[in-house]
Amino acid sequence: MAIKLEMLRVFRVVADRGALAEAAAILGRTPSAVSMTLAQLEADIGAPLFETERKNRLTKLGELVLAEAVRATDVFDSSTETIRRLTASVAGTVRVAAVPSVAATLLPGAIVQFRQSHPEVRLEISDVDSASVRRRVRLDEADIGILTAAADDPGDGVAVAQDALGIVYREGGRIDRALAEGEARPGWSLLGLEPLIANPLCALVADRHVAERRDACTLQARNTTALLSFVREGLGATILPEGVASILGGGLGFVRPADPTVRRALRMICNPGRKLGPAAQDFWNALA
Incomplete structure (x- = not known):
């Protein structure tokens, strides 16, 4: 038996289209050439794959062989695409999926x-949440992922940074006025003064005031720019890492509560089943 990948690819297309002529047009071959390939495949297997000459109904064996043909051709296509990217080692493409706050703070310097x-x-x-970062790296839709984790979580990948979480508020709002009046130790209880604009970082803060505001939250966003815009418009306050203080712009303030201080870690991951290409490896090194 000398089954070739191209035989399986032809069989898959014919089985999908249910007609030799239509499959031949897709494959860029003549119907007779496609018919000969199928005949050779059936000869190598030793049993028919189609119940009729019209090729519109598979035998029981044909259904099983089709499942294997789909699996084999998909794996081959995926591998060739990976090889194509790896060979573009200099003038290639590096795909990075990162949580939004990283895209706004850590990445510019690395770039x-x-x-x-x-x-x-x-x-x-691409800026997405941590769960989407993991999914994109796992599905080979991103070469490098940067996600958020609790500071004490060893996690996977490589730790690239840590920073404290705090409250972003609007200047002139109730939180700003409370701070101006001299609260000695600003705490998470400040969030009781304004609606909370929730985002995934809120889940890292183990404080009852945050939990209460999350339960009552009616506005949630993931993108850092959107969150800052909402706060600037007076829609509430939000929780973001201390690193965003440098990009707040006018009209916004940042305070880091100390009851307790909450830190988040940034971890960089890649698919352990695939080796990074040279360009992606160099970008990894620039972040590590």
């Missing part, structure tokens, strides 16, 4: 450093 030695490499940055 500047990377650009100095790789000005021609295309960078594709």
Whole structure:
């Protein structure tokens, strides 16, 4: 038996279309050439795959062989795409999926450093939540992922940074006035003064005031820019890492509660089943 991948690919297309002529048009072959390939496959297998000459109904064996043909051709196509990306080691593409606050704070400096030695490499940055970061890396939709974890969580991947979480509020709002009046130790209880604009970072704060405001929350967002815009419009206060203080702009303030201080870790991950290409590895090194 000398079954070839191309035989399985032809069989898959014919089985999917249910007609030789239509499958031949898709494959860019003549119907007779497709018919010969199928005949060779059936000869190698030793049993028919179709119940009729019209190729519109599979035998029981044909159904089983089709499942294997789909699996084999999908794996091959995925592998060839990976190889194609790996060979583009210099003028290639590096795909990074990161939580929004990283895209706004950590990545710009890393990109500047990377650009100095790789000005021609295309960078594709997507800002998504931590669960989506893991999914994209697992499905090979991103080469590198940067996600949020609790500071004491060893997790997987490599720790690249830690910072404290705090409250972003609007200047002139109730939280701003309470701070101006001299509260000695600003705490998470400040969130009781304004509606909470929730985001995934809120889950890292084990404080009853935060939990109560989350339960009563009617507005939630993930994107850092959107969260800051909502706070600036007076829709409430939110929880973000201390690193965003440098990009707040006018009209917003940041306070880090100390009851307790809550820190989040940023961890960088990649798919352990795939080796990073040279360009992606260099970008990883710029972040690590």
